[in-house]
Amino acid sequence: MSATAATQPASKHVWNFGAGPALLNRSVLERAQREFLDYEGSGMSLMELSHRSDLYEQLNNKAQDQLRQLMDIPENYKIIFMQGGGHTQFAAVVYNLLAWRLDQNKKTNSGEQDWRNIPVDYIVTGSWSSKAVEEATRLGANVRVVANAKTAYGGKFAGVPEEKTWLTSSKDQQAQDKSNLPAYLYYCDNETVNGVEFPFVPSQHDVANVPLVCDMSSNILSRKVDVTKFGVIYAGAQKNIGPAGVSVVIVREDLLKTAELKDGMVPVPLMLDYNTMVKNNSLYNTPPMFAIYISSLVFDWLLNAEQQKLHDGAYHDQIVAAAGGRSDLVGIDAAVARNARKASKLYNAIEQSRFCKLVVTDKPSRSRMNVPFRILVANRTADMSDEDKKKADAEDKAVEARFVREAEAKGLFQLAGHRSVGGIRASIYNAMPEEGVDVLVQFIKDFEAQL
Numbered sequence: 001m002s003a004t005a006a007t008q009p010a011s012k013h014v015w016n017f018g019a020g021p022a023l024l025n026r027s028v029l030e031r032a033q034r035e036f037l038d039y040e041g042s043g044m045s046l047m048e049l050s051h052r053s054d055l056y057e058q059l060n061n062k063a064q065d066q067l068r069q070l071m072d073i074p075e076n077y078k079i080i081f082m083q084g085g086g087h088t089q090f091a092a093v094v095y096n097l098l099a100w101r102l103d104q105n106k107k108t109n110s111g112e113q114d115w116r117n118i119p120v121d122y123i124v125t126g127s128w129s130s131k132a133v134e135e136a137t138r139l140g141a142n143v144r145v146v147a148n149a150k151t152a153y154g155g156k157f158a159g160v161p162e163e164k165t166w167l168t169s170s171k172d173q174q175a176q177d178k179s180n181l182p183a184y185l186y187y188c189d190n191e192t193v194n195g196v197e198f199p200f201v202p203s204q205h206d207v208a209n210v211p212l213v214c215d216m217s218s219n220i221l222s223r224k225v226d227v228t229k230f231g232v233i234y235a236g237a238q239k240n241i242g243p244a245g246v247s248v249v250i251v252r253e254d255l256l257k258t259a260e261l262k263d264g265m266v267p268v269p270l271m272l273d274y275n276t277m278v279k280n281n282s283l284y285n286t287p288p289m290f291a292i293y294i295s296s297l298v299f300d301w302l303l304n305a306e307q308q309k310l311h312d313g314a315y316h317d318q319i320v321a322a323a324g325g326r327s328d329l330v331g332i333d334a335a336v337a338r339n340a341r342k343a344s345k346l347y348n349a350i351e352q353s354r355f356c357k358l359v360v361t362d363k364p365s366r367s368r369m370n371v372p373f374r375i376l377v378a379n380r381t382a383d384m385s386d387e388d389k390k391k392a393d394a395e396d397k398a399v400e401a402r403f404v405r406e407a408e409a410k411g412l413f414q415l416a417g418h419r420s421v422g423g424i425r426a427s428i429y430n431a432m433p434e435e436g437v438d439v440l441v442q443f444i445k446d447f448e449a450q451l
Helices: 003-007 026-035 054-071 085-108 127-138 171-176 274-279 289-303 305-322 331-351 386-409 434-450
Strands: 077-082 119-124 142-148 185-188 212-215 232-236 247-252 356-358 370-375 424-427
Touching: 026 289, 026 305, 054 077, 054 289, 054 331, 077 085, 077 274, 085 119, 085 127, 085 212, 085 232, 085 247, 085 274, 119 127, 127 142, 127 185, 127 212, 247 274, 289 305, 289 331, 305 331, 305 434, 331 356, 331 370, 331 434, 370 386, 386 424, 386 434
Parallel strands: 119 142, 119 185, 185 212, 212 232
Antiparallel strands: 077 247, 232 247, 356 370, 370 424
16 A cells, blocks of 8 residues: 555545435446546546547447436437536427427418417426426516416425316316417426425326426436326436436437527527437537536446445345345336335434424425425414514524534535525435435434434
8 A cells, every 4th residue: 555545534424415416326436436547448538538539429329328228218219418407408498399389380280380479388396397487488488387386385385286276187278279289398307495296297288299398307217207208308417317517308309390590480509409419419519528427327326236235235125125025126126115215214204303394295295305394493373473483483593504513513414405495405316325314314313302
């Protein structure tokens, strides 16, 4: 051992509950470290390679093949890697799907011929779907919010409204709008900030004629998905796939349509154009190569039974039992069993607490990935004055800040809630081992014992 290695301190072990950029599996990081200076015997780091090189194109294709295998993606769906995260996809969806709908209307000589009048439908269940609506509106689209969780849950994002209450579920509404079908129906499958996750796939809209568009940024690869029910699925990588910088887009090939000025629509910017990206195999421009590389390592990890067993550690036999005794447990099957156990443990601990209160009141809509809760210790009464309410809120916030500080001292990091809502939030994505959840559960009990 070299003198430098002998004096180097051991790395500090922490449990990272951050919502994104989020925890990456340690074996993935260690492999990236080993390959950092010499990728595939090239003598160069991956970050030094040309994105036009055979080596990189092989990696690009491999990552697509791995994801296709993990999610059982049919051949008539194209996989592309894009930059800009979810915020960029808010705009890309509008441009691409309106271009497709306008083209459909012109081909059939029916429906609205002005793109500004074609509806785009949104279900709002939290902060990210709200932002998607804001962007679509800003771009001049004819936005319809067909369901809003705040309306259904007393001004709070606390669940998913029943589908029968949505505007798209009304037979009369559908019949009325046949001459002007929406370009798509959009929703966010898991709201990272608010902890709301869809317990179902929307199915009461005009499924045959209106593509379903889904933001799966924070729960992709965590549960089984029937890709054929969707027109477009996209996901920012920095939660359940890899590092920030790349977004995965899965798009049904019949929806690919580039719009130009001559088509009577604002042109789709080429960097947002799904058709351009598919034609160039995600290599239209220099892609986020390192982020795609790490994503491929994560896909490798999910597909490797031995790596899954090492990740589970002492919990592996219990996870296998929860999955029906499958000894070859890999991929999303392994993630489903593991995530169900982790979420159940954490939710049970919070529900049994005297002071911790869950934010999402609709149990079927509680996220398995992001668990927000409040710590409420102040006494409250129905006839409290506004001044007393402010004091009570300040007392609770002080206790929550103390919770975060003491958790960090114990090696539990990034537990503060999103800045827009406050409170506490624990994100327990695929890479979080069950042991980490057990450590957090014990900390909650120990902290409460001091109050």
